[in-house]
Amino acid sequence: MKRLLSVALIALIAISMVFAGGSSESSDQKVIRICQFKVEIADDLQKLAEEYEELTGIKVEVESTSSDGYQTLLRTKFAGDEAPDIFNNEGFSQMAEWSEYLADLTDEPWVADMVPQAVEGASIDGRIYGLPLYFEGYGWCYNPKMFEAAGITELPETLEEFDEVCTKLEAAGFAPIGLPFGASYNPGRFMFNVAVAHQENPTEFIEAACRGEIDFVNDKIMNEWVDMLDVCLKHAYKNPLDMDFPGQISSYAFEEVAITMANNGGWISFTEMNPDIDADYMVIPINNDAAFNDVLYAGPSTYWVVNKNSPVVEEAKDFLEWLVTSERGKYYLTDVFGFVPGLSTMSVSEEQVGPLSAAVSEAIVEGKTLGWEWPKYPNGAADEIGDAIIAYAAGELDRTQFLENVQEIFVRLSTVR
Amino acid sequence: MKQTGGVYRKSLRGEAAFMLPMLLCFVPVIIIPFFYAVYIGFMRWNGISQAKEFIGLLNYATIFTSDPQFWKSVWFSFRQTVAITVISNVLGLTFALLVSSMPKNMQGLPRTLLLLPNIMGGVIMGFIWRFIFQKVFLSIAEIPGLGFLGQSWLGEPGPAFWAIVIVSAWQYSGYTMIIYIAGLTGIDSDIKEAARLDGPSPLKEFFSITLPLIMPSVTVCIFWVMVKTFTMYDLVSSLTVGGPYGTTTTVSMNLYEEAFSRNNYGLGSAKAIVFFVFILCISLLQVHFTRSKEIEA
CATH class of the missing domain: 3.40.190.10 (Periplasmic binding protein-like II)
Incomplete structure (x- = not known):
């Protein structure tokens, strides 16, 4: 009886370990997975994702986590074959560190609209690898x-x-x-x-x-x-x-x-x-x-970058394009999230983002920033x-x-x- | 003869069966990562890239030649460990003596109250005590005679050191108390009665009879507190965050930062190995020393 119990216990543990790793993947619907660290916008980003799914049929899964420990989490995900399709990057040396995983975004239509202060951090050898999500x-x-x-x-x-x-x-x-x-x-x-x-x-x-x-x-x-x-x-x-x-x-x-x-x-x-x-x-x-x-x-506080090994690279690029060019996408970025935009096609007022962000936005437009x-x-x-x-x-x-x-x-x- | 062998074989199989679930947990989370860290310690790796570069003992050379921050944190952890080990063991033993001298039916409450801090998680404790040091003490300091509490506890290196010692000692002494109570209960009352016939002073009785007989508990308690404080991370990271100006950075924090914020996985792993050997040596010495003091009644 005892032996039976221990064998059963071992079997149970073994089975649970096998199944803990794999999650069910049944439907063949395309899914873009975003892993991002701005917890404040988690709920609104979810709404945006739902709007996008209604529009295009492509599901956008958002995972939001706090910024401390984000890098650790990201590395764990990449090591464990659960790499997200879109994730955050601070640019500069961090851009270089992740470069072997990043999709080249140089030919995206919004690249021409990047404010000059955003270009350096996203560039490696003159190619652009990140979308400047917001400035701080x-x-x-x-x-x-x-x-x-x-x-x-x-x-x-x-x-x-x-x-x-x-x-x-x-x-x-x-x-x-x-x-x-x-x-x-x-x-x-x-x-x-x-x-x-x-x-x-x-x-x-x-x-x-x-x-x-x-x-x-x-x-x-x-x-x-x-x-x-x-x-x-x-x-x-x-x-x-x-x-x-x-x-x-x-x-x-x-x-x-x-x-x-x-x-x-x-x-x-x-x-x-x-x-x-x-x-x-x-x-x-x-x-x-x-x-x-x-x-x-x-500075461009964070960029969104695309994982080049992702099965949905093109879909992820399309999503980013929609985000910064469509009226709904822009509305979310400025009015809902209250971001100081990193693209010259958007501007924000004090009513939308509060006095501090408005002052920063104004300084960027006037070129009075270091x-x-x-x-x-x-x-x-x-x-x-x-x-x-x-x-x-x-x-x-x-x-x-x-x-x-x-x-x-x-x-x-x-x-x- | 035949029979004994059979029993032995049977029990071995039984033991193996009971150990297997434990091993299934222990091997993947402790043994494999340990050897992986040894392997990474010979590499230059940023933790992201797929390519790792073998650099032999260069990481170890860096640690021993050009890493003053690491040795500062080792020195800090060492001082912390000495202070916390001494204080929490003296306190734990005192509590144990007090509590076990009380009538049996009254021991429950003080035992629970004293053990309670040990059950709380280190991070939460850090935040609570941060609040106490920064706000509560300021209010209490307004009472005449208690003005010393109003000093800047976490803003200066000396007080910050003692702040960590106070919180840790408060947390650990409940646990050491439980082990000491177990040790005290284990003393054969015949020996004490025999000793009392000679009429020793209570102090003499404690040092000549009680303490030698509970040396096994002392070995366990010192070992436990030492390893706990040497590897401390959670409490310090929420109480002082290594500050002011890095003076309370523990070794665990230093090697975590090396691996995760400075992206030197190889160097971080090598530091972990050096630290492991360091703790191993000190613990072996300590256990050897206190064991030699243990006697059998």
Whole structure:
């Protein structure tokens, strides 16, 4: 009896293991499988998929997952023969890493409409491999109501003016800046990007930095950027090292601070917490040259790419084309998802996407943007630079040590491992 | 003779049958990945591409020559392990002595309460304690005399270290307590009675009689806590996220980042192997040492 039981148990386990892998595939209907990481749009994307199926008879399956762990999930899927047909890619070095799986999209009709800032990240040897789904951008996000209450009528365009504005806010009893130094993510990416994006040619600058040819300690822009960091630390709210991402969002949303560095996606989180919150962007001045500082920092946050080994490559390409050229597709992208579009055939207004996204969109159209440079850094560098910035803020490193540290990070992490 | 062999064969077959389901789980999730990691450790691979390049021992050379971050995390994990192992074992043993000295029918509640934290998952615990350190302590600090609680717990390297120690010790000492209670219950009461005839002080009795007799429990508890803290990932990743400025990065976090955010699968795997050998050596030493202290009554 016992033996029978154990044999039965083993058989059961064996059978369940065999069947766990294979799912039933019965109908011969064509299916495009999308695996994407913007959880906020999951439900609406599902509706869009249903509309598309009614229109063309092609089923679109959407799997949405959160962005942390997305890369790990994707690798698991590719390793386990469950590769999706359309998936997310950040572009630049990530585009190169996945290149052997990507379908060439250069001949798609929408390629000609890509905004210039979106081209570099999607290109490998002059061919285009990704559809720029949306742009994200940032500057100093400030609260116009609090500015007004503090008697500030002119937005700061230079570092000196920025310092004065912060002093005025303090005089009016407001905490000026919410600096999220509780984690390396924000300082290492958004904040430090300001120093790199302002370089004459950021791509060449990063490459030279990796070869150890940049003297960070004596670099003019790097030093101006540290001046800016000093002003920020002087006017920071509480201990910046205690402020994590949720703390940053809530302190801004509940008007504990008047200024913070957040990308336009933050607007949704702000309004979820406090529907009455107001926000707009101003520039991030690092020196006293107003014309130099007059930019926002915007990048193609993510691309949709097509798996070239997929059985439905053509159908996937058609779906992408429909998404960005048909009226319904465009309506979903701008009005429903609230994306800042990466194609010049679409434009968005404040009513559609909120004030922050509208400001970013406007800056892109006017060409008053610098790029997001961190996807070009060696892997892991953004986080280590963020840690160095936090160590500087904690007084652990002085200016020279900090800049030497950044220089060392570029060199060390770019040596082939 | 014939009969014994038969029984032996029969029981072996029975054991095999009972072990097989376990092996079916253990081999694919532990043994095969382990050897796969050894194999990947000799490769340069980004985890995506189909091509892997064999580079021999280059990954190991990198670890030992040019990876200060890894050794920083090893040093951190080592200090953590020492602090947490000592504190959670001392606490666990103290709780065990207190609880087992209570009347039998009253032991249930304190045992449950003390064991409870051990049942909660590390990530959730991290988030809860993050809230406690950042918000609750700030409120409590307003009470006169408790102002020290209001310091920045997770924003400075020293306090962040102790924050992790406090949470882990709180979590593990319930479990060590259970093992120590089992050890204490196992002591033959005759021995204690015999000892008491000599009239030792309670302290003398504890160190000369009780402690030597529960050494097997000490071996198990120290081993368990040590391996747990050396390989800690979940609690730290939600409590401090390795911060401030990377000072609380554990080895597990370092090698996960190497493989998954810096896309160096080969190097990440090689680090895992180095770390495995490191823990193996330390555990063997520890078990050997505490075993040698075990006595039989």
